[in-house]
Amino acid sequence: MDRPVLVLTCADDPTSDVVVGELNQRGVPVVRCDPADVLAGGLEVSATFGEQRMGGRLRTESRALDLAAVRAVYYRRPSSYVAPTELSDQDGRFAREQAKYGMAGILAEVRGRWVNHLWRSLEAEFKPTQLAVAHELGFVVPPTIITNQHHDVREFAATHGRLVYKPLQNADLTGPDGDALMIWVDEVDPAELDETVRLTLHLFQAKVDKIADVRVTVIGDETFSVRIDSPHVDWRRDYSQVSYTVIDVPDPVARACRRYLQRFGLLFGAFDFGLDHDGTWIWYECNTGGQWHWLELETGLPMTAAMVDLLETA
Incomplete structure (x- = not known):
């Protein structure tokens, strides 16, 4: 049997829905789960250590997975760990921390291609680190x-x-x-x-004196860039007033994006920029688990195919 792809995310994640759907269409085995479900027994997990490299399995309501057989991991948006309500506050805190550190440690040892590995994502999640690295790599940082x-x-x-x-x-x-x-x-x-x-x-x-925002989504070797026009400082305030235009990324910006991902050991990044009146691309941030499917729906860019290509060819 082909080696499966493991998708780690919450139940309500439309972006993962389309990735799982495309994997199914291509006949690629896939197991989807939320690591936080390990609390209260919603996810069965066992892992062994000591005599050889980690061996383990997990089981959801509908799937069983040998962790040694995984070809790729799509780490999207797992839920926060929440203690079972029947536990006291103290017992709940204990249960939550055991689940969090146990699951993270087990999953981090899963071999295969990660998009993106949870430790690399964690390092790249901190805004001060992002700002320092962006400046170091030549981005224009406010x-x-x-x-x-x-x-x-x-x-x-x-x-x-x-x-x-x-x-x-x-x-x-x-x-x-x-x-x-x-x-x-x-x-x-x-x-x-x-x-x-x-x-x-x-x-x-x-404050950036911008004329528009730009989202640059890098998926493996593919780069997708969309100009976002909105009357608001934060365009997410009202999607009904947003318009989208596919644009090219200047070569220096594209190269800097790839150096940024390499710096953190990442294969995916959703970069946000402000476009200044003089055409300067001004760095905002890079989200290692950013949304992208809505941009595919708005523009027709083949982003799902690019993501599934990355997972399937691992």
């Missing part, structure tokens, strides 16, 4: 400060002008109605900041 001192933000603004706030990491936030909340990238007035800034770290960045 002046940025990460701080818990409001007076430092004001001094920074005095030098660099208008600022936007960006979260250092997305968090699971909900409103009073239980609906998910999103923190948008938006302009801030440093004069309105007060001592509460000291309660945690914040990222402030010089």
Whole structure:
């Protein structure tokens, strides 16, 4: 039997849906699971160590997998580990940490092509690291400060002008109605900041005088670039006001994107840029698990095929 592809993601992930569908159409065996399901027995896992390299298996409700047989791993968007509700707070914390560290360690030892390996993704997830590496590789990076001192933000603004706030990491936030909340990238007035800034770290960045945004998606050796026009600072605020145009990537930018992925040992990256009035591409970030399927639907770019090619040929 052909070696299977392992897809690690949450239940509600349309991007993984289309990848699994294409793998099925090509006759490639695929096992999809959410590692967090190991809590409360939703995912059966056993792994052995000591006498030889790791051996192990996992079983979902519909599939069984020999971890040594995996040809490729598509690491998308697994859920956060949540303790079973019947446990006390203390027992729940213990169970959650055991599951998190056990599953991550087991999965990280699975051989085969990873898109992207969870350790490499973790390293590349931190905004300060991204900013430092982007500058090192020659991207144009907006002046940025990460701080818990409001007076430092004001001094920074005095030098660099208008600022936007960006979260250092997305968090699971909900409103009073239980609906998910999103923190948008938006302009801030440093004069309105007060001592509460000291309660945690914040990222402030010089506002880019952009005419559009650009998403560059690199999948293996394939590069897909889409210009995104929107009236908002953060185009995600209202998709109904967004328009998409397929564009070419300047060679220096394309080469820098590939050097960036090589630097972190990645095969996939969703790069975001601002397009300045003079045509300069200004770095925002690289998301190692970024969404891309909606751009395929909007533009017809063959991104699913490129992703499945990468997984199938491992």
